[in-house]
Amino acid sequence: MIMRTLIISLLSIGAIAAPATALAANEPIQPIEAAKPKNADMVELGKMLFFDPRLSKSGFISCNSCHNLSMGGTDNLPTSIGHKWHEGPISAPTVLNSSMNLAQFWDGRAKDLKEQAGGPIANPGEMGFTHELAVDVLRSIPEYRTRFKQLFRSDKIDIGMVTDAIAAFEETLVTPDSRFDKWLKGDKKALNQAELEGYKLFKESGCTGCHNGAAVGGGSFQKFGVHEPYKTTSKAEGRFAVTGKDADRFMFKVPTLRNVELTYPYFHDGAAATLEEAVDTMGRLQLGRTFSKEENAKIVAFLKTLTGKQPEFKLPILPPSTNETPRPKPFG
C-alpha cells in the first residue's frame, strides 16, 4: 500500500513536470527560477550595504531610496531625486531580476551588477560621495570590519569588496512564481481568458521579438522609435553614448517586463504614466500597429500576470557609527 502510494506520487510528479517543461520550451518566455545564493553571508552583507544611507554624502540616501524593495525595486518617479534633491537625467529601472540583463543601465555602459554598483555612490547627482569616503565609513564600524574580514579574509576593505557584496545581494532579487510562470509550468487555470488572449496578441503582433527570455526583456539593445520617432524632451541618446556610433543613437536596452505593473512610470524618460499608454506607444512606434481599446486592455491584463513573488526578508538592522566614523554632510 505504502509502495503503491509512492509509485503513484512519483508518476504524478512526472505527469505534471513533463508537459510543463515542454510547454515552456515552446514559448518565447521562460519561467524565472528561484535564487540559489552561493554565499548567504555575502548576501546578508550586500543587503546591509544596499540599505545603508552612510554610503552617501548626506547620510540620507541608500540604494533602497531609489530602488525601493517595498515598491518593485524602483522609485516610481519619472526621474530620480538625488543628493541635494538633484533631478536625475533618466528614469530608475528596477533592480528586480536585473541580474538577467545583458548589461546594466539603459545604455548598457556597465557590463554587470558589480561594475554598476560603484556608479551611484560616486555620482554627484545620486549619492554624491566618493568610494574612498564610503570605504572609510565602513572601516570605522567594527561589525562591518568583522563581516568583510570573514568573507574576504583581509584586514582592509576596498570598493571591490563592497560592490561584490551588493551584486551578490542583487542576484537574489528575482521574482519567481508569477501567475504567468505558473501557467508556463502547466497550471492552465493560472490565467483567465482575457489574459491568455493578451499573451497571444503580445506574441503574434511581435512584442516578443524584443521582450523575450526569462526576464521578458533585458536581452538586447533596440532602437526606440522604429516606425515613427519617439518624441521626448530627455537628452538621453542611449547606446550612442557608449559606442559613439551613429547607428546606436536612440538604441536603449530593452527593459524587463517582469513586475511591470509595479514599475510605473514607463520608458527611459518616465513619460508614460500608465501601462495602457506604454503599450499603445510600443504598438505604434515599434510595430506600426494601433491596438484597439480592447486589444490594449488584453495586453495590459497579460502584462500584469508577470508580477512575481517579491523578495521577502527582514529589514536589516545596521551597526551604529563610532566616534571614528566620518560624519555625513547633508547641507555642506
Add this chain to the structure above:
Amino acid sequence: MIMRTLIISLLSIGAIAAPATALAANEPIQPIEAAKPKNADMVELGKMLFFDPRLSKSGFISCNSCHNLSMGGTDNLPTSIGHKWHEGPISAPTVLNSSMNLAQFWDGRAKDLKEQAGGPIANPGEMGFTHELAVDVLRSIPEYRTRFKQLFRSDKIDIGMVTDAIAAFEETLVTPDSRFDKWLKGDKKALNQAELEGYKLFKESGCTGCHNGAAVGGGSFQKFGVHEPYKTTSKAEGRFAVTGKDADRFMFKVPTLRNVELTYPYFHDGAAATLEEAVDTMGRLQLGRTFSKEENAKIVAFLKTLTGKQPEFKLPILPPSTNETPRPKPFG
C-alpha cells in the same frame, strides 16, 4: 516523578522571578516589556503606512526616511532633510519606545502618537503633502481600501484612521532585553565592572532625577541649562512655544536614553556628535559637575548597555498605485 519535576520547575521559576522583581522595584529604571499588540492587522497596516513614500508630495519620503528602523529609528543627522532638501529646525528623535513619552515632540506639542502622526505629512518642510491628498492616494489603491474597510468597517478612509494605524505600529516599536534589563531582572553577569560603576555614577550624581522609568527619560520637561546656559545657534525655545509661559523657556522633553548608542548626534540641535560630549555637557550644565575622563567613560559604557533588541519584521511589500492614483510631484 513527573509531579516532582513540575514542582521543582515551578519553584525555580519563582526563585528567579522573586529577586528580579525586587531588584527592579528598588531601581529608578524599570525593564522594558515586550510589545503585546492588540490588533495585528492594524499594526501591519500601520507598518505599511510608515514605509509608504506616497504619503509625501514627492513620493520619495516616508516616515522611515527620517526614523530609519535600520538605524535606531532616527536619521542620525543634526537636523533632518525634508521635502526639496529642506533643512529642518530641530533634530529627529527616535520613534523607538516613543509610546512611553509623556507627550510627543521636543516641546510636547502633541499629546500622543496618534496626534503626532498627522504632523509630518502636512509639514511643508517634511513630507510637504496635505492630509486630503495623502488620503486620496490611499483611497485609489484597492489593497489599502480593503485593509481599511476590514479594520474600520467603513467605505471611506480618513486621516484619523491613518494616524490610528501608524500609532498602533509605533506602539510595537519597543526594545526589550537590553543587557541592562537583563541585569535588572537578576542576571548579575549581564554587566561588567565598568558598566556597573557607570550605572552607580549615573544614579548617585543625579542623572536619574530626570532620566528614569522604563524609558530612562521621556517622563518630564526639564530646563536644558540648569547650572550654566546651553550655547546653541538653534532657535528652538522648547516648551515655551506651547505654553507661552516665560518659565517654560528652554524646557525640553527629557529624551529617552534607551538605544542612545544608536541615536547620535545628541540634543535637540544635534550639536553633540558623541556620547562622551553629551555626558560631559549634561554633567556640567544640569548637575554642575565635571566628570573625569574615567568617570565619563564609565557612564558611557553604562549607557551603551541600554541598547535593546531592535524591532524585527519583514520589509513590507506595498500595493502598487493605479491609474487613478494622484502622481507624486517631486520637482513641482
